[in-house]
Amino acid sequence: MKYVDLHVHSTASDGTLTPAEVVERAASLSLAAIALTDHDTTNGVAEAKKKAEELKKQGTPIEVYSGVEISAAYKRRDIHIVGLFVDENNELLNRTLEATRANRENRNLRILERFEALGIHLTMEDLLNGATDTVVTRAHFGRALVNKGITSSVQEGFEKYLSEDGPCYVAREYLEPEHAIGLIKKAGGVPVLAHPLLYQLPHDELLTLLERLKSAGLQGIEVYYSANHGSDEMNVKALASYFSLAASGGSDFHGAMKPTIELGKGKGNLKVPYSVLQNLFSLKA
Ligand code: MN
Ligand code: MN
Ligand code: MN
Numbered sequence: 001m002k003y004v005d006l007h008v009h010s011t012a013s014d015g016t017l018t019p020a021e022v023v024e025r026a027a028s029l030s031l032a033a034i035a036l037t038d039h040d041t042t043n044g045v046a047e048a049k050k051k052a053e054e055l056k057k058q059g060t061p062i063e064v065y066s067g068v069e070i071s072a073a074y075k076r077r078d079i080h081i082v083g084l085f086v087d088e089n090n091e092l093l094n095r096t097l098e099a100t101r102a103n104r105e106n107r108n109l110r111i112l113e114r115f116e117a118l119g120i121h122l123t124m125e126d127l128l129n130g131a132t133d134t135v136v137t138r139a140h141f142g143r144a145l146v147n148k149g150i151t152s153s154v155q156e157g158f159e160k161y162l163s164e165d166g167p168c169y170v171a172r173e174y175l176e177p178e179h180a181i182g183l184i185k186k187a188g189g190v191p192v193l194a195h196p197l198l199y200q201l202p203h204d205e206l207l208t209l210l211e212r213l214k215s216a217g218l219q220g221i222e223v224y225y226s227a228n229h230g231s232d233e234m235n236v237k238a239l240a241s242y243f244s245l246a247a248s249g250g251s252d253f254h255g256a257m258k259p260t261i262e263l264g265k266g267k268g269n270l271k272v273p274y275s276v277l278q279n280l281f282s283l284k285a
Contacts, residue, residue: 002032002274005264007250012044013135016255019044020051031264033063040097042088073174081180086189093187103173114168138162178216192220192248224249226266
């Protein structure tokens with residue numbers, strides 16, 4: 001059996017392995033294919049594809065597909081739309097994502113000011129921690145707090161400062177989910193709702209959301225996911241068939257940022273068959 005991972009992060013956003021390292025690791029784990037789906041950027045895709053070319057020449061082939069995980073707002077919640085197979089050079093997509101990143105930069109500066117007001121001095125360099133081309137998220141603040149010995153864990157940083165009711169929280173501006181879906185389709189991609197159960201929506205609200213996204217052009221939903229337990233996979237499969245959405249899946253690998261999650265394997269028992277990829281690819285316009 002061949003297996004794939006269609007939800008993967010690198011240093012282009014908040015993962016800890018470079019795009020090339022992610023591809024090498026996927027090949028060493030004998031995965032047949034991955035899609036690189038960094039938060040609000042396709043910047044890592046070219047490097048990942050280049051590494052795949054090299055590995056092919058060396059006799060360890062692995063398919064690498066472009067992707068992106070776009071944050072969108074739904075009822076004051078952050079929901080994530082994964083765009084598989086998008087053209088990583090699509091101008092409209094990249095320009096819009098750049099604008100949302102600029103928004104985040106702005107937000108990051110405002111969060112820094114809030115920390116300053118509490119007498120906690122953090123700099124942009126503390127957040128980047130050596131990285132250059134990366135999307136700074138609240139997780140970066142959490143890690144900087146640990147590195148500076150201000151908190152003992154990232155989670156403590158969120159609890160004390162960064163959570164929605166914390167003193168350093170600044171809301172971001174979000175794309176509407178319909179907008180994200182439209183952008184992905186215009187860039188030749190297949191839009192997929194990421195980790196539907198993580199939003200903790202009551203069942204009827206999840207149905208409402210799916211109805212809304214389906215009529216906006218959603219084509220897939222993550223049935224296979226690292227955080228699934230019990231009957232989760234079966235339940236999302238039922239939703240997929242009810243809304244005629246293709247099943248997708250992946251680990252949401254972040255490297256050392258989420259150390260219990262391995263590429264392709266998730267927390268140990270994740271398995272995304274190659275046929276899932278083939279089926280999604282066949283939906284590409
Ligand atoms: Mn992340
Ligand atoms: Mn996500
Ligand atoms: Mn993710």
